[in-house]
Amino acid sequence: MNLGSRPGLFSRLFTALVFIFLYAPIFLLIIFSFNAGNSNSVWHGFSLHWYGELFQDRLIMGGVYTTLLVSLLATAIATVAGTFAAIGFYNMRRRWREPLMVINEIPMINADIVTGVSLCLFFVAAFAAWNGFVTWMEQTYRLTAPRLELGFATLLIAHISFNIPYVVLAIMPKLRQMDKNLIDAAQDLGCTWMQAFWKVVVPEIKPGIVNGMLIAFTMSVDDFVISYFTAGPKTSTLAMVIYSMTKKRVTPKINAVSTLLFGAVLLLLIVVNVRQARQEKAAAKVRRR
Numbered sequence: 001m002n003l004g005s006r007p008g009l010f011s012r013l014f015t016a017l018v019f020i021f022l023y024a025p026i027f028l029l030i031i032f033s034f035n036a037g038n039s040n041s042v043w044h045g046f047s048l049h050w051y052g053e054l055f056q057d058r059l060i061m062g063g064v065y066t067t068l069l070v071s072l073l074a075t076a077i078a079t080v081a082g083t084f085a086a087i088g089f090y091n092m093r094r095r096w097r098e099p100l101m102v103i104n105e106i107p108m109i110n111a112d113i114v115t116g117v118s119l120c121l122f123f124v125a126a127f128a129a130w131n132g133f134v135t136w137m138e139q140t141y142r143l144t145a146p147r148l149e150l151g152f153a154t155l156l157i158a159h160i161s162f163n164i165p166y167v168v169l170a171i172m173p174k175l176r177q178m179d180k181n182l183i184d185a186a187q188d189l190g191c192t193w194m195q196a197f198w199k200v201v202v203p204e205i206k207p208g209i210v211n212g213m214l215i216a217f218t219m220s221v222d223d224f225v226i227s228y229f230t231a232g233p234k235t236s237t238l239a240m241v242i243y244s245m246t247k248k249r250v251t252p253k254i255n256a257v258s259t260l261l262f263g264a265v266l267l268l269l270i271v272v273n274v275r276q277a278r279q280e281k282a283a284a285k286v287r288r289r
Helices: 009-032 049-056 058-091 094-109 112-141 152-177 181-188 193-222 225-230 238-248 252-288
Strands: none
Touching: 009 252, 049 058, 049 252, 058 094, 058 152, 058 193, 058 238, 058 252, 094 152, 112 152, 112 225, 152 193, 152 225, 181 193, 193 252, 225 238, 238 252
8 A cells, every 4th residue: 555645535535524524513503593493404594683682692692701701811811820831841950841741731631521520629628618717707706708609710710720731832832942042142231031031032932922822712712611610600601501501492592602602713723723834834934044
């Protein structure tokens, strides 16, 4: 068998069947989001009716607001924390850096349900201890303090925790490409460490920071399992709202909101891939010179 030959008819057919199996349900969902009727199997004509119904649904729009707020805050905090964490890893000795990088990659390869359950149990145990302490303070010293429960804060902490590893992984290659002598040269020319960081380090690793930020935002918007275990009963993301709606009856509004969510995630992935392709071309031109 010649591995360098062009794929045969069977290989092409098998590849086409795989793509049809993966994306045909999504295409059907998108098509029926424009259906004039409320059926998910019979076409009644083209209409944007369900998109109008979608934007008038307070429950869905509340989920959109929570999802965007959590995603933006988690992305901003995780980007800052992941940037400094990556710089810290980069400046460590190899015998310390390698084990810590392995630990950093565990949340990315770990099952979401394991991460979600573990975070939920941690929050429940910590809050139970705090609330017990508050009860003791109230009974003993007549002092009051706020009681803690699962909600928006725990949801935000959970998103930050699983976003940081992606930011670190996106920035580390840019740090390895950077000349270590640039910081010393900047400091020799009179820059403080902070000035060298903002004027030398950040411009060098900026593509990695942007890529990490986009990936973190995509992961936050797309998350369901971890959010389900850490959001509590009073907070719901868009994915959780869609899940609760499917328990009752699948309406075309779910098709519409799923289409918009799919389009947003697809757009972010395209931006990330285009940026990476341009960076690889630029790096290839530099190597050829």
